[in-house]
Amino acid sequence: MSAGWFRRRFLPGGPLPAPRPPRPRASPVPYRRPRFLRGSGSGSGPADAPRRPDARPVRSPARGRALPWNAGYAEIINAEKSEFNEDQAACGQLCIRRCEFGAEEDQEWLALCSEELLTGHYWALFDGHGGPAAAILAANTLHSCLRRQLEAVVEGVVATRPPMHLSGHCVCTSDPQFVEEKGIRAEDLVIGALESAFQECDEVIGRELEASGQVGGCTALVAVSLQGKLYVANAGDSRAILVRKDEIRPLSSEFTPETERQRIQQLAFVYPELLAGEFTRLEFPRRLKGDDLGQKVLFRDHHMRGWSYKCVEKSDLKYPLIHGQGRQARLLGTLAVSRGLGDHQLRVLDTNIQLKPFLLSVPQVTVLDVDQLELQEEDVVVMATDGLWDVLSNEQVAQLVRSFLPGNREDPHRFSELAQMLIHSTQGKDDGPTGEGQVSYDDISVFVIPLHSQGQRSDGH
Amino acid sequence: MSAGWFRRRFLPGGPLPAPRPPRPRASPVPYRRPRFLRGSGSGSGPADAPRRPDARPVRSPARGRALPWNAGYAEIINAEKSEFNEDQAACGQLCIRRCEFGAEEDQEWLALCSEELLTGHYWALFDGHGGPAAAILAANTLHSCLRRQLEAVVEGVVATRPPMHLSGHCVCTSDPQFVEEKGIRAEDLVIGALESAFQECDEVIGRELEASGQVGGCTALVAVSLQGKLYVANAGDSRAILVRKDEIRPLSSEFTPETERQRIQQLAFVYPELLAGEFTRLEFPRRLKGDDLGQKVLFRDHHMRGWSYKCVEKSDLKYPLIHGQGRQARLLGTLAVSRGLGDHQLRVLDTNIQLKPFLLSVPQVTVLDVDQLELQEEDVVVMATDGLWDVLSNEQVAQLVRSFLPGNREDPHRFSELAQMLIHSTQGKDDGPTGEGQVSYDDISVFVIPLHSQGQRSDGH
Numbered sequence: 001m002s003a004g005w006f007r008r009r010f011l012p013g014g015p016l017p018a019p020r021p022p023r024p025r026a027s028p029v030p031y032r033r034p035r036f037l038r039g040s041g042s043g044s045g046p047a048d049a050p051r052r053p054d055a056r057p058v059r060s061p062a063r064g065r066a067l068p069w070n071a072g073y074a075e076i077i078n079a080e081k082s083e084f085n086e087d088q089a090a091c092g093q094l095c096i097r098r099c100e101f102g103a104e105e106d107q108e109w110l111a112l113c114s115e116e117l118l119t120g121h122y123w124a125l126f127d128g129h130g131g132p133a134a135a136i137l138a139a140n141t142l143h144s145c146l147r148r149q150l151e152a153v154v155e156g157v158v159a160t161r162p163p164m165h166l167s168g169h170c171v172c173t174s175d176p177q178f179v180e181e182k183g184i185r186a187e188d189l190v191i192g193a194l195e196s197a198f199q200e201c202d203e204v205i206g207r208e209l210e211a212s213g214q215v216g217g218c219t220a221l222v223a224v225s226l227q228g229k230l231y232v233a234n235a236g237d238s239r240a241i242l243v244r245k246d247e248i249r250p251l252s253s254e255f256t257p258e259t260e261r262q263r264i265q266q267l268a269f270v271y272p273e274l275l276a277g278e279f280t281r282l283e284f285p286r287r288l289k290g291d292d293l294g295q296k297v298l299f300r301d302h303h304m305r306g307w308s309y310k311c312v313e314k315s316d317l318k319y320p321l322i323h324g325q326g327r328q329a330r331l332l333g334t335l336a337v338s339r340g341l342g343d344h345q346l347r348v349l350d351t352n353i354q355l356k357p358f359l360l361s362v363p364q365v366t367v368l369d370v371d372q373l374e375l376q377e378e379d380v381v382v383m384a385t386d387g388l389w390d391v392l393s394n395e396q397v398a399q400l401v402r403s404f405l406p407g408n409r410e411d412p413h414r415f416s417e418l419a420q421m422l423i424h425s426t427q428g429k430d431d432g433p434t435g436e437g438q439v440s441y442d443d444i445s446v447f448v449i450p451l452h453s454q455g456q457r458s459d460g461h
Numbered sequence: 462m463s464a465g466w467f468r469r470r471f472l473p474g475g476p477l478p479a480p481r482p483p484r485p486r487a488s489p490v491p492y493r494r495p496r497f498l499r500g501s502g503s504g505s506g507p508a509d510a511p512r513r514p515d516a517r518p519v520r521s522p523a524r525g526r527a528l529p530w531n532a533g534y535a536e537i538i539n540a541e542k543s544e545f546n547e548d549q550a551a552c553g554q555l556c557i558r559r560c561e562f563g564a565e566e567d568q569e570w571l572a573l574c575s576e577e578l579l580t581g582h583y584w585a586l587f588d589g590h591g592g593p594a595a596a597i598l599a600a601n602t603l604h605s606c607l608r609r610q611l612e613a614v615v616e617g618v619v620a621t622r623p624p625m626h627l628s629g630h631c632v633c634t635s636d637p638q639f640v641e642e643k644g645i646r647a648e649d650l651v652i653g654a655l656e657s658a659f660q661e662c663d664e665v666i667g668r669e670l671e672a673s674g675q676v677g678g679c680t681a682l683v684a685v686s687l688q689g690k691l692y693v694a695n696a697g698d699s700r701a702i703l704v705r706k707d708e709i710r711p712l713s714s715e716f717t718p719e720t721e722r723q724r725i726q727q728l729a730f731v732y733p734e735l736l737a738g739e740f741t742r743l744e745f746p747r748r749l750k751g752d753d754l755g756q757k758v759l760f761r762d763h764h765m766r767g768w769s770y771k772c773v774e775k776s777d778l779k780y781p782l783i784h785g786q787g788r789q790a791r792l793l794g795t796l797a798v799s800r801g802l803g804d805h806q807l808r809v810l811d812t813n814i815q816l817k818p819f820l821l822s823v824p825q826v827t828v829l830d831v832d833q834l835e836l837q838e839e840d841v842v843v844m845a846t847d848g849l850w851d852v853l854s855n856e857q858v859a860q861l862v863r864s865f866l867p868g869n870r871e872d873p874h875r876f877s878e879l880a881q882m883l884i885h886s887t888q889g890k891d892d893g894p895t896g897e898g899q900v901s902y903d904d905i906s907v908f909v910i911p912l913h914s915q916g917q918r919s920d921g922h
Contacts, residue, residue, distance in 0.1 A: 153770055156759075164746050166757035166770045181746040182786055184759055184768050191767025270731055285625050285642040296627035298617075298645055303823050306652025307645050309614055309627045325643055362764050 086128035086218075087385055087443035088135035090143060094120040094224065096150045096157075118154055120226035122146070123447050125238050127385040129335070130216035134342030137205045138218050142341075145200040146224070149193035156189045157227070190226060191365045194233040198341065202361035206344035217335075217343030220363065221252060221383055223449065228371035230381065230451070233363035235339035240383040242368060242451075243398045245376055250394065251366045254386075255339035257322040257331040264331065264338060264358050265302035268321055276353050279332060280318040282310075288317050327390065331358055339363070370451055378405040380415070381449040384422070387442030391426040400425060401448075419446040547589035547679075548846055548904035549596035551604060555581040555685065557611045557618075579615055581687035583607070584908050586699050588846040590796070591677035595803030598666045599679050603802075606661040607685070610654035617650045618688070648690060652826045655683065655694040659802070663822035667805035678796075678804030681824065682713060682844055684910065689832035691842065691912070694824035696800035701844040703829060703912075704859045706837055711855065712827045715847075716800035718783040718792040725792065725799060725819050726763035729782055737814050740793060741779040743771075749778050788851065792819055800824070831912055839866040841876070842910040845883070848903030852887040861886060862909075880907040 096118040122143050128135030156162030162184050198220065209215060219236020232240045234252035242249040257264060261283065268274055268281040275281065283300050296309045299316075310316075324330050331338055332348050332355060339360045346355040373379065382397055392400075404421060408414040423446055428439035557579040583604050589596030617623030623645050659681065670676060680697020693701045695713035703710040718725060722744065729735055729742040736742065744761050757770045760777075771777075785791050792799055793809050793816060800821045807816040834840065843858055853861075865882060869875040884907055889900035 156770070162759060162768070164759055165753075180786075184746055188768040192761065192765055192769040193767070195765055195767055196769060285645055292626075298623060298625055300653065304653055304656055305826060306654070306656055307623070307649040308653040308657060309617070325641075365766060 085443055086132045086135055087387075087445040088126045088128065088132065088139040088218070089124060089445050089447070090126075090139040091121070091123040091447070092143065094122045094143065094147055094150070094226070096120070096147060096154050098151070098154050118150070118158060118226065120224055122222070122224050123383060123449060124220065124222045125383055125385055125445050125447065126218040126220050126341075127236065127238060127443065127445075128216055128218040129337075130343070130346065131214065132216070133209060133212075133214040134205050134216040135218035137208055138201060138220055138341050141204050142197060142201040142220065142222065145204070146193060146197035146222075149197045149200065150190070153189045153193060157186050157193075159186065162186055162189050186227065187229060187231075187367050190224070190229075190231055191367070194222065194224070194231060194365050195362055198233065198235055198361050198363045202341045205342045209342060209344065215343075215345050217340050217346065217359070219337055219340045219385070221385075222363070223251075223381065223383060223447070225370070228369070230368040230370050231365055232368065232381075232383075233365045235341065235361060235363040236337045237386045237389075238384065239386070239389050240381055241394050241397065242379070242381050243401045244373075244379045245402070248394050248398045249368075251368060251381065253364065255337060255360075255364070256329060257336070257338050258325070258329045260338040261322055262302055262305075264322060267358060269302045271357070274353070274357055275321065276351065278318065278348070278351060278353060279321045280316055281321050282316060283320065283322060284316070287320065287323065288312055290317065293317070331355065335359065373451070375452050377409075377450075377452050378402075379451045380405075380418075381447075381451060382422070383447040383449070385443065385445045387440045387444035388422060388426055388446060390442065391438040391440045392422070396425075397422065415448045415450055419448045422446050422448075545593045546904055547593045547596055548848075548906040549587045549589065549593065549600040549679070550585060550906050550908070551587075551600040552582070552584040552908070553604065555583045555604065555608055555611070555687070557581070557608060557615050559612070559615050579611070579619060579687065581685055583683065583685050584844060584910060585681065585683045586844055586846055586906050586908065587679040587681050587802075588697065588699060588904065588906070589677055589679040590798075591804070591807070592675070593677070594670060594673075594675040595666050595677040596679035598669055599662060599681055599802050602665050603658060603662040603681065603683065606665070607654060607658035607683075610658045610661065611651070614650045614654060618647050618654075620647065623647055623650050647688065648692075648828050651685070651687060651690075651692055652828070655685070655692060655826050656823055659694065659696055659822050659824045663802045666803045670803060670805065676804075676806050678801050678807065678820070680798055680801045680846070682846075683824070684712075684842060684844060684908070686831070689830070691829040691831050693827045693829065693842075693844075695827075696802065696822060696824040697798045698847040698850075699845065700847070700850050701842055702855050702858065703840070703842050704862045705834075705840045706863070709855050709859045710829075712829060712842065714825065716798060716821075716825070717790060718797070718799050719786070719790045721799040722783055723763055723766075725783060728819060730763045732818070735814070735818055736782065737812065739779065739809070739812060739814060740782045741777055742782050743777060744781065744783060745777070748781065748784065749773055751778065754778070792816065796820065834912070836913050838870075838911075838913050839863075840912045841866075841879075842908075842912060843883070844908040844910070846904065846906045848901045848905035849883060849887055849907060851903065852899040852901045853883070857886075858883060876909045876911055880909045883907050883909075 098117070124139065124142055126135035126138045126142075150157065153162075153166070155166060164181055201220075219238050220234070221236065221238035221240060222231075222233045223240060224231045224233075230251075232251040234240070235255060237254040237256055238252070239254060240251040242251055253259065265281050265283070268279075272281070281302070285298050288297065292312045293314065295312050297312055298307050299310045300307050319333060322329060322331060323333055327336070330336060332353060334346065334348055335343070335355055338358065339362065341361055343355055343359055346359075347353055348355070368381075378401075380401060382401065384397075388397070400422060401418060404418050405414060408417065411417060423444050426438060426440040426444060559578075585600065585603055587596035587599045611618065614623075614627070616627060625642055662681075680699055681695070682697065682699035682701060683692075683694045684701060685692045685694075691712075693712040695701070696716060698715040698717055699713070700715060701712040703712055714720070726742050726744070729740075733742070742763070746759050749758065753773045754775065756773050758773055759768050760771045761768050780794060783790060783792060784794055788797070791797060793814060795807065795809055796804070796816055799819065800823070802822055804816055804820055807820075808814055809816070829842075839862075841862060843862065845858075849858070861883060862879060865879050866875060869878065872878060884905050887899060887901040887905060
């Protein structure tokens with residue numbers, strides 16, 4: 001991942017420097033970089049164009065390369081809408097070594113677990129906006145941030161129960177309030193590491209984009225298989241679902257101006273200066289205009305889930321903080337998502353109003369206890385960017401999965417074929433199983449992760 | 462509900478004045494006060510004491526009076542732990558008339574629906590702390606606040622779809638952003654009215670307690686049956702569940718310092734002055750002490766669902782904003798709930814630190830579409846204060862419901878008997894169906910609401 005390679009591979013002619021770790025750590029353990037695959041949609045020439053005459057050309061999705069590790073048949077495929085793909089992806093093995101402490105008093109305790117080593121698998125989708133730069137940086141950076149964050153707490157992650165003190169320090173006292181500890185689990189540390197990794201990666205992207213004079217942001221959806229559990233961390237509007245024979249289980253939820261309305265309005269309530277007098281915090285069923293002045297109209301504020309009526313004042317006529325519905329909903333008239341990485345420089349057009357305070361980089365993390373599932377060979381997790389879910393419902397995707405896999409048991413590439421087929425189903429083919437000929441004009445990336453191989457712990461202990 | 466009656470009934474010798482509506486409205490429609498029943502636990506003498514020698518005397522629960530309306534057999538029963546019952550309850554019919562507008566231009570439109578009248582049913586449980594005063598005020602006030610809030614929007618509630626303008630005003634324009642409206646439903650207005658009613662009631666309680674020199678607060682759990690739907694609004698740690706033959710569905714969730722940790726920490730992050738330098742916002746597995754200084758210990762902050770490690774600084778040794786776990790968890794070392802009514806004067810002992818900014822009066826509202834259920838005669842909603850749920854799980858309550866009702870089909874008081882039996886099951890009787898002899902020493906109030914009679918719309922249109 002040299003700077004030259006980085007530029008050549010993703011940004012022809014672009015001056016973007018290679019990402020630097022934000023907090024270099026002196027470590028005597030040699031850094032073994034996981035081999036990472038990025039699906040950058042290197043499709044070759046137009047083909048497979050949708051039937052509808054108004055459809056833009058769609059390149060043939062290139063099948064992702066075989067994975068360099070034994071994770072099964074996970075695949076990524078990109079459908080491209082523009083010359084530079086704003087969707088980016090990464091997957092690979094996460095190799096977590098123990099963290100080295102400097103303090104001498106820690107050495108004895110560390111010796112007890114000095115050979116601890118944890119391996120996991122990592123899949124990530126990034127859907128860029130305002131250009132591909134942030135998505136590319138995220139695809140190149142987030143796994144390193146996650147590895148660093150996990151290494152900082154790995155002694156806790158591999159313990160039966162994470163110790164109160166990372167260094168094994170024990171405080172003995174007779175006062176119960178200083179003794180009784182809450183039951184923190186190893187998975188709580190992994191969740192914390194994912195949360196911190198997203199924030200660290202966001203800081204890296206902010207610095208790198210500023211240094212290179214570039215802009216943009218991206219959503220991030222990450223799945224990590226570790227110690228028999230699958231962690232799904234999401235910031236944005238991509239989605240992961242578990243599909244089994246008799247079950248469809250959402251593993252993420254979308255973060256958009258609509259789903260995060262109360263958090264966003266609350267922030268504007270606490271810091272009204274963020275709106276610079278240009279926007280109204282209140283939500284109305286449509287934009288108000290002069291004729292509405294003095295009328296009693298439907299509205300809601302940050303503390304309300306329900307609606308009520310209020311008398312329209314002049315300040316209510318301002319442009320709304322969140323405007324539009326569904327796919328058209330925009331934060332400050334600008335952004336369709338409310339969580340993601342990057343966008344540090346993003347401002348409302350012709351103003352100095354920043355998006356970032358409203359846009360969070362913190363992901364929501366869901367944990368799937370794979371070891372507790374009675375896994376069937378065709379249980380899969382489908383991860384995809386919003387382009388897929390705009391056109392196919394969870395149920396339609398599950399139907400496609402269930403109709404495809406059983407008939408292709410002998411095909412070693414069947415999970416790849418399934419990922420391809422899911423994308424094909426969004427390109428207006430009337431003969432698809434749903435028969436509705438839906439069309440998506442967005443970049444689409446899909447991972448199909450077979451869980452069967454994840455169920456058996458593949459980590460080193 | 463005269464002042465004299467109010468005092469006599471609930472506060473022997475107490476100087477509490479009758480609650481006044483916060484915003485008197487001139488209305489030509491005569492106010493028809495619903496007849497309300499308050500279950501104040503007027504138990505008569507000790508009996509039915511638990512077997513355990515250390516148990517405090519428990520009075521025989523008094524069966525609630527027959528309801529004055531056709532809501533079925535809903536019942537309230539109080540188990541008492543102290544001379545003045547901190548649990549209070551109310552139920553009755555809600556009669557919603559149209560709101561009168563003063564403006565002449567509204568009269569024509571109003572004439573179209575001048576006879577609109579909506580009736581519903583109302584059940585409420587209030588669990589007081591710091592004395593019964595707030596719970597009594599809430600039992601006497603909240604239904605009036607809700608009636609007022611519903612009357613203010615009743616034209617929207619009875620419309621097929623709530624109009625953008627309450628007065629029927631129409632704005633015609635060619636710009637789509639000023640035309641297309643979000644699909645607000647009648648139930649959104651009821652949710653909004655419940656949210657507003659809780660806040661209005663909270664303000665009334667604040668004023669009344671201050672005027673009478675009294676203190677205290679209470680949780681509030683309200684169920685409203687209206688237009689074929691059951692609305693459950695909850696602020697505190699009471700709980701409502703739906704029990705059917707094959708289904709247990711939670712209709713509320715509890716608001717405690719633990720369940721609302723992130724909101725509470727977030728508030729302290731935004732307004733650190735609220736902690737007056739006396740508390741630490743961060744959460745640790747146990748309280749820290751001097752020996753922990755400089756160690757790396759588990760912690761989490763407002764933006765984290767997972768845990769991580771941090772190096773302990775001096776400020777981390779302060780008393781935690783949220784301390785303890787489960788039933789022992791306390792907000793600012795003081796309060797076991799994070800939502801409720803009252804407590805405007807409540808401060809941390811020996812400080813000027815107020816609880817109220819952290820304590821919210823906004824309820825969470827759940828909607829059960831009763832008309833969509835294929836109701837069986839024995840489908841019930843069980844509402845109870847925390848004392849019941851401390852001892853019985855949802856599954857145990859459902860088991861008691863399902864084992865009791867089918868064998869008592871001929872008993873006209875069977876829902877009352879069931880409510881009694883549920884409370885008896887918490888009094889350490891080893892021969893109870895759960896056979897575990899659990900004991901609760903808290904006040905307990907239970908409503909058992911048969912849904913069968915709610916399914917048929919009993920409102921006036």
